[in-house]
Amino acid sequence: MPSDPKHPESDAPGYELFVGLLTRHEPALRRFVRTLLPGWSDVDEVMQRTALAAWRKFGQFDPATDFLKWSLVIARFEALAFRRAMGRDRLVFSDDFIEKLAEEAQEETELARREERALEGCLQKLSPERRELVLKAYADGTDQRDVAAAIGKTPAAFYMLLARIRRDLADCIERTLKQEALT
Amino acid sequence: MNPTIEELTERYLRGELTEAELTALEQRLSANDAERAQFRRAARLEANLRAHATEQQSEVAAWSAPRPVVEATLAESLRALLWRWRAPFATAAAVLVGLLLTAVFVSKRNTEAWATVVRVADAEFADVGLRANGTLREQEVTLTKGTVEFVTARGVKVVIDAPTEFRFESAQRLRLVRGFLNADAGAKGKGFTVATSAGEVVDLGTRFGVGVERDGEAQVAVFSGQVRVEPAGGRALTGGSVTLDEGGAVRLRRDKQTERLQSIRLRPVEDGLAGLGQPSVVADIADNVTNPKINSFYGLVPQGMGDGAAAYTIRSDIGWHAPDGVPFPAELTGADLIRTMHRVRHDTRFLLRFRVTQPAVVYVMMDERAEPPAWLERGFTRTGWRVASGPWRPGGRVVGELKPATRAPVFIPCAVWKMELPQGGAVELGPPREAGDRGQTAMYGVAVKPANQR
Numbered sequence: 001m002p003s004d005p006k007h008p009e010s011d012a013p014g015y016e017l018f019v020g021l022l023t024r025h026e027p028a029l030r031r032f033v034r035t036l037l038p039g040w041s042d043v044d045e046v047m048q049r050t051a052l053a054a055w056r057k058f059g060q061f062d063p064a065t066d067f068l069k070w071s072l073v074i075a076r077f078e079a080l081a082f083r084r085a086m087g088r089d090r091l092v093f094s095d096d097f098i099e100k101l102a103e104e105a106q107e108e109t110e111l112a113r114r115e116e117r118a119l120e121g122c123l124q125k126l127s128p129e130r131r132e133l134v135l136k137a138y139a140d141g142t143d144q145r146d147v148a149a150a151i152g153k154t155p156a157a158f159y160m161l162l163a164r165i166r167r168d169l170a171d172c173i174e175r176t177l178k179q180e181a182l183t
Numbered sequence: 184m185n186p187t188i189e190e191l192t193e194r195y196l197r198g199e200l201t202e203a204e205l206t207a208l209e210q211r212l213s214a215n216d217a218e219r220a221q222f223r224r225a226a227r228l229e230a231n232l233r234a235h236a237t238e239q240q241s242e243v244a245a246w247s248a249p250r251p252v253v254e255a256t257l258a259e260s261l262r263a264l265l266w267r268w269r270a271p272f273a274t275a276a277a278v279l280v281g282l283l284l285t286a287v288f289v290s291k292r293n294t295e296a297w298a299t300v301v302r303v304a305d306a307e308f309a310d311v312g313l314r315a316n317g318t319l320r321e322q323e324v325t326l327t328k329g330t331v332e333f334v335t336a337r338g339v340k341v342v343i344d345a346p347t348e349f350r351f352e353s354a355q356r357l358r359l360v361r362g363f364l365n366a367d368a369g370a371k372g373k374g375f376t377v378a379t380s381a382g383e384v385v386d387l388g389t390r391f392g393v394g395v396e397r398d399g400e401a402q403v404a405v406f407s408g409q410v411r412v413e414p415a416g417g418r419a420l421t422g423g424s425v426t427l428d429e430g431g432a433v434r435l436r437r438d439k440q441t442e443r444l445q446s447i448r449l450r451p452v453e454d455g456l457a458g459l460g461q462p463s464v465v466a467d468i469a470d471n472v473t474n475p476k477i478n479s480f481y482g483l484v485p486q487g488m489g490d491g492a493a494a495y496t497i498r499s500d501i502g503w504h505a506p507d508g509v510p511f512p513a514e515l516t517g518a519d520l521i522r523t524m525h526r527v528r529h530d531t532r533f534l535l536r537f538r539v540t541q542p543a544v545v546y547v548m549m550d551e552r553a554e555p556p557a558w559l560e561r562g563f564t565r566t567g568w569r570v571a572s573g574p575w576r577p578g579g580r581v582v583g584e585l586k587p588a589t590r591a592p593v594f595i596p597c598a599v600w601k602m603e604l605p606q607g608g609a610v611e612l613g614p615p616r617e618a619g620d621r622g623q624t625a626m627y628g629v630a631v632k633p634a635n636q637r
């Protein structure tokens with residue numbers, strides 16, 4: 001509840017700092033969790049738990065250090081805890097494999113950030129129709145089968161089309177990062 | 184031909200892999216650093232695309248294009264058609280092999296339990312008596328009192344409340360003649376089917392409830408995941424199957440198209456469809472949302488209001504709580520609770536109507552941060568009591584400028600308003616905020632208590 005006597009050291013300025021840091025690093029945290037879990041609803045759930053856990057522990061965070069690294073550790077723990085809790089209901093990777101993926105993903109946060117920036121430009125290089133289609137398909141809460149039906153395609157044909165667009169985007173991102181490395 | 188790593192990754196990201204495929208993907212990725220890097224890259228791209236797409240999506244657009252009911256896809260229709268019309272001679276060899284295999288396994292299969300009873304609470308039966316650890320195959324069961332819980336051979340958890348009549352037709356198929364059940368299919372029980380005379384409900388990986396009150400009519404509600412609902416009768420009359428998402432409920436009738444069910448009764452403890460066992464003073468809950476694609480329900484929980492009660496239908500993690508250092512208002516405890524839909528909070532034309540069947544008091548828990556809407560000030564009086572909704576995610580959109588004083592999760596303070604209805608009658612509530620109001624507002628909650636129980 002709002003005033004928890006277990007956390008007497010807490011204050012409102014700390015909250016603002018927390019929200020600012022969380023907002024800034026949320027895309028990176030979300031990318032990280034997405035790598036570990038198969039469904040978006042599970043990712044949203046783990047993001048929610050991560051934010052709550054990070055807020056509870058924020059008193060232990062040293063603002064001079066890297067918030068993203070600190071919160072990735074929490075997200076990794078929350079993803080594993082979620083996987084154990086949901087083991088019966090969800091098809092998910094094993095604990096060991098999630099640990100392995102998490103370890104590697106934690107080393108790639110800078111690469112992931114550059115990919116995110118490159119995607120911006122690569123989306124602009126798509127034709128307007130394809131750009132609109134891919135953004136519709138990935139909008140929060142959208143059922144891709146609806147988008148398929150709206151353009152008169154079967155889900156299977158639509159998934160193939162999306163796969164082609166994603167492959168083009170992935171190639172474009174790779175080229176962009178290589179060019180950046182050269183300059 | 185074995186699927187490529189790209190194909191497996193795509194299907195993984197769509198949540199479509201089978202258990203065997205997931206194991207195969209994990210093995211391949213564990214053994215190959217490059218493929219694992221490719222997998223992480225694909226997951227990151229997908230997350231980045233979703234972030235871009237969501238940025239462009241306004242709240243209003245989300246409301247006007249909600250998670251929809253989907254007509255049977257062309258692929259599904261074609262598959263069904265091919266199955267129905269497959270030529271017997273084309274599969275003769277397969278049938279022969281199948282018969283031989285069946286002969287080998289039939290004796291074992293004829294004795295295997297389809298379900299095991301895991302809990303019997305205060306139960307009485309008209310015919311077959313069931314006990315904990317007892318097994319079940321095709322026998323008909325009439326539960327006249329209490330609750331029985333089964334787990335099927337495929338791990339599907341089924342909870343049945345009296346009065347209910349049912350029988351298993353296989354480990355993956357249960358026929359519900361009348362009454363209410365709730366099923367949690369889990370990963371291995373995907374495809375679990377509840378058959379009624381009004382049609383069938385096929386699990387697509389979910390928790391759902393089915394109720395049969397009258398012959399030829401059933402209600403279906405989804406608490407997580409998705410189900411496919413197939414009305415009985417000709418496709419020309421029913422329009423074919425529909426997919427129902429989390430938070431959705433429909434009425435299913437033979438030879439009729441499915442229609443949105445605006446309210447369902449919920450069990451007070453864990454999400455689930457409740458029977459008519461507990462009376463309620465609230466009836467006929469409906470809103471003015473006319474979008475034919477919206478199938479979301481209001482959840483009526485008889486005597487369900489109290490500290491910790493779930494506030495909304497989809498976001499069951501958000502509850503009503505005692506505010507900071509103050510006990511939960513005693514008068515609210517035990518009231519019939521209407522779990523509302525949080526996502527209508529921006530609709531300034533929204534109306535919620537219901538009927539109160541006896542003298543009662545209607546309570547509205549309204550976000551204190553916003554100006555009370557005119558309809559509330561006109562018809563209700565402020566009690567001076569407060570409750571809090573939460574826990575909300577720190578920094579989330581609904582939380583807005585709200586800053587908790589501690590490191591605890593965020594709770595939104597709500598004022599409790601009330602309206603006395605000495606004769607009962609019709610109630611109409613407006614939107615949580617009016618056109619032109621700015622700032623964040625959480626959706627309000629509603630509770631109703633009979634006057635003689637206050």
